[in-house]
Amino acid sequence: MNTDQDVSEIEESAVLQDENNTLETGADSTASDAPGSEDESVSQVSVDELTQQLVTAQEEAASNWDKVLRIQAEMENIKRRSQKDIENAHKFALVDFAKELLTVIDSLELGLQAATESSPEIAKIREGNKLTLKQFQSVFSKFNIERVDPVGEQFNPEQHQAISMQESTDVEPNTVVEVFQKGYLLNGRILRAAMVIVAKAASAEVEKNEENGNSD
DSSP states (O other): OOOOOOOOHHHHHHHHHHHHHHHHHHHHHHHHHHHHHHHHHHHHHHHHHHHHHHHHHHHHHHHHHHHHHHHHHHHHHHHHHHHHHHHHHHHHTTHHHHHHHHHHHHHHHHHHHHHOOOOOOHHHHHHHHHHHHHHHHHHHHHHHEEEOOTSSSSSTTTTTTEEEEEESSSSSBBBEEEEEOEEEEEETTTEOOEEEEEEEOOOOHHHHHHHHHHHO
């Protein structure tokens, strides 16, 4: 009698144990499935966010690089302009001083033209003026100051200043026929424009008079 009861209790205990095992297995399965889905969702969100961040970072990098290139180009331009300004400052530092010397040279040349007497005293003055003028010209050449004496050349408004026009049949129009005051260049830049008289086409009356004069 006791034996049958014991067997029955054992069987019931076994059934309960199986049910407990089944419940635990289901719980474990459910627990293992849920976190996995969540991890996959989180991973997908993270990839999208990282991708967007990467794209944004690349765009910012490209924009910053473009700014760097522009700044670098501007710095190079500033450097070149500064170097050019320094070079010009060295080349043309003598402008004001040289202009003052031009009046001295003009006076010496006028003195030579005016000293036409043949007396010994005048001859000495002429020789002294010639020597002084030659020294000035040597110094000017040393500092790249060039004289502009354009008789027979075409009128150049960048280097010449026309003070008058003269009808002529001997030269082409716009030819410099006389220099009233010589011009000068400093390192190729105009220091003083030459004051000149320029030829223009002769009128019919002038041509006729010249023809009559030639025939006589």
